[in-house]
Amino acid sequence: MSGREKKLPREARQRTGSIHEIRHLTLEEVDLEAEYEVLQTICEVWTGKIMLVEHRATRHEVILKALHKDATSKSDFLREFHYSVFLSPHRSILTAYDVAFRADDFYVYAAEYAPFGDLACYVSNGGIGERNTKLLAPQLASALDFMHSKGLVHRNVRLDNILVFKSDLSRVKLADFDQTRPVGWRARRAEEWPPYTPPEVQTEPKGRSYTVATAHDTWQLAVVLFVCLTGALPWQRADASDARYAAFAQWRGYRALRAPQRFGEFSLRLQGLFRRLFDPRPRRRAAVTEVTRHLAHRWMARGASAAGAAELDPADATSVCYSTWSVHSCPREKNAVLGQLRALGLETVVDRDAKRLAGSLAEDDSQ
Known part of the structure; x- marks a missing residue:
């Protein structure tokens, strides 16, 4: 890495200062191609790109996240960079190096490389199974609980923001803090992805503001766990216009005896957990740590896998193959x-x- 980076302490060092005081840095202009060799462009969208690079002087490989200046303000970039650095000492949160700079039309910062891609690469129509889901669940709950203890909400917990560091899923890390905001922040309703958006946000008209709360992350974590166990999304949007969500709401309110499609594959204990994680009332929704209290219990009902496979339509609109997107291909x-x-x-x-x-x-x- 560059001379600036060599002076930095090791990547898991303890950061000082307040996590709520965004540092206003003067970003140095760097010739990216002169300092780094781009090995692979992992993802490129209109807002920017993510590259695996090798520092020419040290041969150290890192990820560079480069955000277009036209698509991202400097203050938004510094906020994401600041939260990424301050949160990265946690074992289950991606390590961001305390290095940021300008390069041509981009704001850029460096982070560690996840050698096994993201979680979306691992989920098929059958999910990843109970054992693997139980491996990653406490890691994600711990990362989110750490953020919540600092008064922060991730707001974008989904498969492609969970990076894999061991192929058996025993080591995953939460990433991408561009949507992270403090608890109580007034966020503007924008283009949130409907399958992961909780009802208190989904029902707000676009452009209207809502109050950021930790319950937002609980809902999204529950969607991730559901997808990992079934290979499908529970619904396309959490409102009455979605038949699957409407069926769930009836069942959750004990107005229907039969569990909706795929919820019936779960044990009674897990059904109870999902009832609390998917509580439509954010103030009564369970905390993310509730997940870890259920790890010792059976999550899938006996014979559920075969029943779920028989039910699954190859063109099911809730299948992750049709409704999720990853920066890595299947x-x-x-x-x-x-x-x-x-x-x-x-x-x-x-x-x-x-x-x-x-x-x-x-x-x-x-x-």
Whole structure:
């Protein structure tokens, strides 16, 4: 990394100062291509891009999150960077390095690389199973509880913002703090993704403000757990216009005896937990830590997997294959493409040491 970065303490160091006092930094202009070699553009959208890079001087690999100046104000960038740095000492929150700069038309900061992508890569139509869901649930609950203890709300808990550091899901980290705000903040209703939006926000007209509360994260965590256990979203939007949500609301209010589709796959204990996590009244909604109290109990009813597979329509609009988006492609799609490339005799794995050696030899030949 650069000279500025070498002076920094280790990445998990204790930060000083107040988490609610956003630092107003003077961002140095950096020639990104001169200092870093871009190994892969992981994601690129109109607001910016995420790149895996290697620092040319130290050969250290990091992620750079680059946000377009036209799409992100400097104050919003500094807020995201500030929260990312101050929260990163937690084991289950992505480590952000205390380095930010300007590069051409971008504001940029550095974070650690997640070698196994995001959680969306792992969820298929059948979910990831009870065991794996129970591995990641306490990690996410702990990360969110840590944020809530600091008076902050993530507001964007979903599959592609949960990064994987061990392929067996025993180590995941919460990422992406661009929507993070203090408890009590008046946020403006915008283009929140409906399947993850709690009813108290969903019912507000776009452009109107609402009060940020920790119950927002509880709702989104419950959606993530539901998707991990079933491979499908519980509904497309949490209001009466959605038939699946309307059926859930009736069942939750004990106005219907039969559990809605897929909720019937859960044990009675887990059904009770989801009733509390999906309470439409934010002040009565359970805290995220409620999840950890149920880890010792069975979550899926016996024979639920077979029943769920029989019910699932291949074109089900609530299937994660049709209703989630990840910055990484589906592993099945990746393998299909890689198989075709190998059949053509094309290289599909990059040996970075060999690549650097070849580059050095090419430079020597040109001199």
